[in-house]
Amino acid sequence: MRSFMSSHIGRKRNRNTSSDYNNNNNNNTDVEHIKSTTQLESLVQGMLAKQDSILNENLSDRLMYDQQPFIDNENLQQPVDENENDTSNAAEEDDDDVIFVKEQPVYLASPTVPGGDPTENNDGHYISTTSKKFKKQRTISLPQLPHARLLYQSGDHKELRGQNNDELLHLTGSSSRTLDGNRALSLRVVHSTSPDDVMSTERFYSSVSPTESAVVSGGSSDSSSSNSVKGNGLGIEGATASGASLNGGSNPHKRTLHRLSAPKLAARLVGKKPKTKKRENFKTDKDGHYIYRQEDVFGGGRFVVKGLLGQGTFGKVLKCTDSGDFIMDNNPFKLDTNLVAVKVIRAIDRYREAAKTELRVLQAIRENDIPGQYQCLMLQECFEYRNHVCIVTDLLGRSVYDFMCSNGVARLPGSHVQAMAKQLIRSVCFLHDLGIIHTDLKPENVVLCDEGYVERDLPPSLVRSLSARRRDASGGKRKILTNPEIKVIDFGSAVFHKEYHPPVISTRHYRAPEIVLGLGWSFPCDVWSIACVLVELVTGESLYPTHENLEHMAMMQRVNGEPFPPKIVGKMFYKASHNLGNAPADLNATVVKHFDKKTFALQWPEKNKRGDYLTKDRSIRRVMDNCDRLDLLISNKIKADYGDWLSIDWNLSPERNWALIKSRILSERRTTGTTAGDLNKETFLFWYWFIDLCRKMFEFDPTKRITAKEALDHKWFNLGILDEGITSFGEL
Known part of the structure; x- marks a missing residue:
């Protein structure tokens, strides 16, 4: 392909140098010829490098996404003979022998290049306003997606990604590892609240991020335990992370938080009357399933059920509004109500254990992909409510x-x-x-x-x-x-x-x-x-x-x-x-x-x-x-x-x-x-x-x-x- 493209550009270069020669009848003709040839060779090298980049990496540079290549619809679907002689009529070759990469998005009309050569634009890409038959062409359709969605670089983890013969017989995994990992996961418990006490202090306090928590408590935002899954505002506390961090010390803010509920504290700081929420009416059947009802309130008055996204033996996935309170710079404030998905696990021990494994998987994903670039479901937080494990994630579209x-x-x-x-x-x-x-x-x-x-x-x-x-x-x-x-x-x-x-x-x-x-x-x-x-x-x-x-x-x-x-x-x-x-x-x-x-x-x-x-x-x-x-x-x-x-x-x-x-x-x-x-x-x-x-x-x-x-x-x-x-x- 490189030689094919070079031959075509080479013919164009010969035409240009011939014109230069005829228009310069002086002693500097050779110098001008060499200069013109050098510039064109530089242009050729740039075009070839760009072509290789596209074909080898499936992706053009960001600056190339907005270009509008010409597409010949009339001849696009004609079969191409790989064995066709490329050295036929020279005049036809000048028109036909064009290497062309159909970048995306696709434009079905031929672009115009004002003030430029009709066969070559300033970026070295060939375009045309006349019908052409492309003997060599290749479509790359993936650049319609963001660059990050197409490339993958292996991380530092060296886990197995294949399977060996011995594992066909003996691979069962360690159940003790699973149990130990689940034991290290201690869920924050959220209690039901009355209209006068909408949200427990524990739920309000643990909804903030580690940095924000440190501002209020006077402590450090760093986690002290390597086995803990606490530390990113997910509402998950490890075995070494207990309520002790909330109960001791001399920080006056900490003692005040215990005497006042979150809404009352927020109202006192901003000088407004606390907002009263609906009484929680979350119910469970004899099999441990949450009984779905629209407009149910749960999670310390924070979540309101708006729809049922799915259900199975594990429990139910609910579409909910989240009216969580947060604290920043020592001032509580309320975020605009947003929609989330809440997975409510059955209140049965074996399903609770499975949910803990799922939480550890989601935690590993979040810790290793903070921006969410690998397109996996992202965990927001989790908690335990009336013996149900509740997992809060982003609300996504339909499947x-x-x-x-x-x-x-x-x-x-x-x-x-x-x-x-x-x-x-x-x-x-x-x-x-x-x-x-x-x-x-x-x-x-x-x-x-x-x-x-x-x-x-x-x-x-x-x-x-x-x-x-x-x-x-x-x-x-x-x-x-x-x-x-x-x-x-x-x-x-x-x-x-x-x-x-x-x-x-x-x-x-x-x-x-x-x-x-x-x-x-x-x-x-x-x-x-x-x-x-x-x-x-x-x-x-x-x-x-x-x-x-x-x-x-x-x-x-x-x-x-x-x-x-x-x-x-x-x-x-x-x-x-x-x-x-x-x-x-x-x-x-x-x-x-x-x-x-x-x-x-x-x-x-x-x-x-x-x-x-x-x-x-x-x-x-x-x-x-x-x-x-x-x-x-x-x-x-x-x-x-x-x-x-x-x-x-x-x-x-x-x-x-x-x-x-x-x-x-x-x-x-x-x-x-x-x-x-x-x-x-x-x-x-x-x-x-x-x-x-x-x-x-x-x-x-x-x-x-x-x-x-x-x-x-x-x-x-x-x-x-x-x-x-x-x-x-x-x-x-």
């Missing part, structure tokens, strides 16, 4: 899953899939470097930072084919996000690598094979889940729509196009027979018995000794109709956008695949006389390498599966695609 359900076409544009993939993998890289395994990655746990979208009309025939629920939710329109930025949420099932590993994790559809087989699991299970999410974003449907182990394993084999490796099946038999580690209770009944002990092959469909099928017909149809080899499955789904000519076979090289596609396109043109779809080689390569990445992430053997860091460096992220996701970016 990717909800957006897909409310869309006339659930599939997302390829550019948005790529942008979300890079962010999701980047967040998981950060977690794995901290030694944290999320274990429950799915579209429901990926939320949108910006819910803005544009609508596109759908053909009436497609609208009629939609289910009544989807038609009502979407209004018969296709919705395209204007910003694909996301965040990862729900760390309720997350674990630290060296701590206790439950035998079963993950939601069924996103569960890795080593978990189904009852083997030890580690960081690679997150990578498998990410692959399931990416395929779902592309197809609009769950890849593994089942709730049974046998069906799930049969589907896995169909998607991967190969049986389970004897290595991991053999380890499953060995572990089950020797009762090693922790295994699912139903492992023998639902998994082990379905494998042949001699060949290690999965026996599906299941048959009896007479050869009669025991597997029900509907189960067979569910596997055969919903699953296919991944490359064929993806090809069939995206044909709706690019035509029946697009067919990808992962057993063939990209060149061979493209040659077959071109032959089908040419055959279609000869027989029908029409232009065959909107497919070009650039688009084909985008999807070819997407399938290649997913294939590596779907490796059965977790010890061979690509890591999150390796996935982030995959070739697919060097490619781009021009689609509705790009042209809709920032549009409202």
Whole structure:
């Protein structure tokens, strides 16, 4: 590419130097020629450096984001022949041989450059006001996101990010580590208050930051215990952080705080009557669940329930207004009421213990990512209220899953899939470097930072084919996000690598094979889940729509196009027979018995000794109709956008695949006389390498599966695609 670009600029340089020579008939001709040549060579080097920066790093400089490159829509979709002779007609080469990187955002009109050369702007980028055919072009779609959302640098943590063979048998983690870590976490207790005493002194005092606390108490803001999770205004106190810091000493402010409630103290300082809040009416049922009612007040009168965001066996997530009091420069003041999410955990011991692990995970994330640049849910504070652990976090938008359900076409544009993939993998890289395994990655746990979208009309025939629920939710329109930025949420099932590993994790559809087989699991299970999410974003449907182990394993084999490796099946038999580690209770009944002990092959469909099928017909149809080899499955789904000519076979090289596609396109043109779809080689390569990445992430053997860091460096992220996701970016 460098030589190709140099040759084009070299021809331009020859034309310029020739003109200089003809216009200067004096003894300084050679000097002027050398000077002109030197300047142009400097320009060439600058352009090449900028080109390399874009192609190698997927990202142009900030100053280049606002440039408006010309895009030739007329010829954009024409197939490009890599073997075409670049040394044909010289006049045509001057017009055609342009290296062009389509930066984002995309502008569909040719920009004008007043007072400049019509073929070159001041930054050394070639533009044109006439139609051109680009023989070499490459789209980079990721710069539509902020720079920080695309890059990842490993931290100082040296935790494992892969999995070794020994861990397949023996990795269970240390339960004592988990218990010790949870014991070191002491939650601040918030009590109910009457209308006359809206907020306890303890809640008011502990809501301030360490620095502000030191101002009032006269103490230091530094934490004195390395095991404590106190110290950042989260309302969490470690085992060594007790109420003693509030009860002793000679500071007059401290004694005054004990004699007056927070609102009364604030009113006395500012000379206003204290505001009375509603009586708290928070209730719990016999199973330990909070009974949801809108406008309930809890947390010392601070939180008012405005909605139910979600619920499950763990408890409920509430949308609340937070009217917290804070103190600054010795003067209490009230912040404007803001919305937060409060996760109210069931008032049962085992769920309280799990919540403490979640709190330690959230604390580790906050301590290592103060600005929140790695796009994980950020903890604000936590407390205990009426035996419920309450976790306060930022209130975020709706999930990717909800957006897909409310869309006339659930599939997302390829550019948005790529942008979300890079962010999701980047967040998981950060977690794995901290030694944290999320274990429950799915579209429901990926939320949108910006819910803005544009609508596109759908053909009436497609609208009629939609289910009544989807038609009502979407209004018969296709919705395209204007910003694909996301965040990862729900760390309720997350674990630290060296701590206790439950035998079963993950939601069924996103569960890795080593978990189904009852083997030890580690960081690679997150990578498998990410692959399931990416395929779902592309197809609009769950890849593994089942709730049974046998069906799930049969589907896995169909998607991967190969049986389970004897290595991991053999380890499953060995572990089950020797009762090693922790295994699912139903492992023998639902998994082990379905494998042949001699060949290690999965026996599906299941048959009896007479050869009669025991597997029900509907189960067979569910596997055969919903699953296919991944490359064929993806090809069939995206044909709706690019035509029946697009067919990808992962057993063939990209060149061979493209040659077959071109032959089908040419055959279609000869027989029908029409232009065959909107497919070009650039688009084909985008999807070819997407399938290649997913294939590596779907490796059965977790010890061979690509890591999150390796996935982030995959070739697919060097490619781009021009689609509705790009042209809709920032549009409202």
